[in-house]
Amino acid sequence: MLLLRLWNYLRGYVIILVEGYFLERFINICTHRQVFLWDIQRRNDLTMTLKVSIKGFKMLRPISRKSRCRVRIIKKKGLPFFLNRYKRRKAFVFGVILFFVLFNLLASFIWDVEISGNKEIRTADILQKLAVLGVKPGVLKYRINADRVAKTLILQIKELSWVSFEIRGTKAKLSIEERRQPPSLIPKDVPCNIVAERDGIIHSIIVKNGREVVKEGDTIVKGQLLVSGVMENEREPGQKRLVHSIAEIKARTWYEGNGTTNVKAIEAIRTGNVKSVYTLILFNKKIKLPLNKGIDFQNYDKVELKKVLQVGENFILPFWLVIEEYYENKLVEKELSIEEAKIIARDNALKKLMKIIPDDAKIINQIIDYTQSEEGLITANVIIECIEDIGITEEIGGE
Amino acid sequence: MSPDNRKKQKKQGRKKNKVNMDFKEKLAEVLELPKEVVLDVPKITMIGNSSLVVENYKGIVEYGNERIRVNTAKGLVKIQGDCLTIREITSEDIVVMGKIGSLEFME
Numbered sequence: 030m031l032l033l034r035l036w037n038y039l040r041g042y043v044i045i046l047v048e049g050y051f052l053e054r055f056i057n058i059c060t061h062r063q064v065f066l067w068d069i070q071r072r073n074d075l076t077m078t079l080k081v082s083i084k085g086f087k088m089l090r091p092i093s094r095k096s097r098c099r100v101r102i103i104k105k106k107g108l109p110f111f112l113n114r115y116k117r118r119k120a121f122v123f124g125v126i127l128f129f130v131l132f133n134l135l136a137s138f139i140w141d142v143e144i145s146g147n148k149e150i151r152t153a154d155i156l157q158k159l160a161v162l163g164v165k166p167g168v169l170k171y172r173i174n175a176d177r178v179a180k181t182l183i184l185q186i187k188e189l190s191w192v193s194f195e196i197r198g199t200k201a202k203l204s205i206e207e208r209r210q211p212p213s214l215i216p217k218d219v220p221c222n223i224v225a226e227r228d229g230i231i232h233s234i235i236v237k238n239g240r241e242v243v244k245e246g247d248t249i250v251k252g253q254l255l256v257s258g259v260m261e262n263e264r265e266p267g268q269k270r271l272v273h274s275i276a277e278i279k280a281r282t283w284y285e286g287n288g289t290t291n292v293k294a295i296e297a298i299r300t301g302n303v304k305s306v307y308t309l310i311l312f313n314k315k316i317k318l319p320l321n322k323g324i325d326f327q328n329y330d331k332v333e334l335k336k337v338l339q340v341g342e343n344f345i346l347p348f349w350l351v352i353e354e355y356y357e358n359k360l361v362e363k364e365l366s367i368e369e370a371k372i373i374a375r376d377n378a379l380k381k382l383m384k385i386i387p388d389d390a391k392i393i394n395q396i397i398d399y400t401q402s403e404e405g406l407i408t409a410n411v412i413i414e415c416i417e418d419i420g421i422t423e424e425i426g427g428e
Numbered sequence: 429m430s431p432d433n434r435k436k437q438k439k440q441g442r443k444k445n446k447v448n449m450d451f452k453e454k455l456a457e458v459l460e461l462p463k464e465v466v467l468d469v470p471k472i473t474m475i476g477n478s479s480l481v482v483e484n485y486k487g488i489v490e491y492g493n494e495r496i497r498v499n500t501a502k503g504l505v506k507i508q509g510d511c512l513t514i515r516e517i518t519s520e521d522i523v524v525m526g527k528i529g530s531l532e533f534m535e
Contacts, residue, residue, distance in 0.1 A: 052491060053488045053489060053490060053491050056491065056514075056517060060487075060517055060519045061519060063518075063519060065517075065518055067515060068515060069513060071492050074492075077491075
């Protein structure tokens with residue numbers, strides 16, 4: 030019954046009102062001519078309502094004339110009428126179709142390339158390599174052979190140990206793992222010397238293999254031989270034996286650096302005025318929105334926000350909105366006290382030094398000198414004394 | 429032809445018809461054929477007092493909310509009740525819904 034109703038709905042039907050003296054005759058003629066009627070209800074002596082399919086309704090005109098009944102439509106029901114209503118709204122139908130076409134069209138392009146896992150290799154370099162392989166925003170995604178891209182990439186970039194490339198929605202996702210370069214160790218069976226990595230004074234020296242050349246307290250310069258792998262036979266002079274030197278040599282080293290500050294510092298304070306510039310990026314083309322006013326700030330900070338139209342995580346559409354916010358700054362001249370300036374200068378110097386000093390070095394002393402020039406420039410001169418491992422191996426055969 | 433004679437002939441015809449009917453009925457019974465097809469009589473199915481199906485009918489004579497009369501080979505079938513509606517009607521069958529009170533054959 031439900032199925033029948035559904036079928037009737039799909040085919041479309043009309044509810045009609047029949048008026049006349051010979052309603053039975055009307056029904057009989059209908060059944061005779063194979064017009065299917067249902068839900069016949071008598072209203073009163075002269076009228077009844079019934080349902081008839083669209084096809085059947087077209088055959089009713091001669092029947093009504095024959096039975097001298099008047100037929101009037103009360104209601105049109107079903108899918109054909111529903112569709113007919115939308116047939117007139119051409120723009121609407123067109124819009125619906127256009128939406129699906131555009132959606133599918135846009136979904137078949139790559140709009141974003143995401144790279145994750147790189148530490149040493151620059152993202153721009155990988156992007157360029159990918160572009161050469163045909164993976165860049167605006168490329169049809171069906172043209173990309175993900176498997177081939179991954180394989181080619183791992184061959185082309187030597188630093189990669191693992192590559193995973195996949196296309197998710199409109200996003201091309203590349204995950205990589207970099208190969209960690211093994212330290213250039215000299216194999217144990219190859220004879221070697223130990224030389225100084227940098228200038229310093231020997232703090233302690235413990236030799237496990239090899240011949241000691243320097244002793245504790247000696248001043249050494251960079252590259253100086255500390256432990257020799259050439260062993261001389263004491264009983265038979267002239268006879269030499271080469272060994273792989275092993276030694277633990279610690280030395281005191283010094284690092285010097287300086288930092289400066291001006292006592293009269295200029296500080297930027299945000300005034301609270303903000304102006305935003307909206308830029309629309311459609312298909313990698315920049316369109317500046319007309320509601321921009323010129324930025325007339327003398328001094329400003331710029332904050333850039335990038336928003337993308339996306340459905341879910343992976344379905345990115347090629348519409349970006351870039352909001353550049355300009356915060357106006359007021360420059361305020363501020364005079365620092367000498368103490369404050371000293372701290373800043375010292376911090377600057379230390380910051381520079383920390384980059385140079387190796388991680389395993391132990392700082393034992395630091396000497397800071399301050400000098401002040403006539404223009405109010407304060408210079409902090411920092412000398413840091415460390416104890417660190419200074420020996421590096423060097424193959425004998427190389428010399 | 430005298431009226432008497434005509435009457436006789438009609439009677440004979442009826443008799444012949446009756447013999448024919450008996451034969452068909454027996455045949456249907458023996459061969460287990462559906463009787464309403466072989467004998468051209470209506471098949472009336474009722475479900476409770478709410479639904480009634482008349483198959484193999486000839487036409488509607490009267491149709492109202494309280495009374496429906498259907499013409500069949502076995503004469504008029506009168507259905508009486510309340511709120512009677514014709515759910516479906518085709519050339520073979522008629523489905524009546526409503527509160528059916530009585531069903532009557534009228535010769």
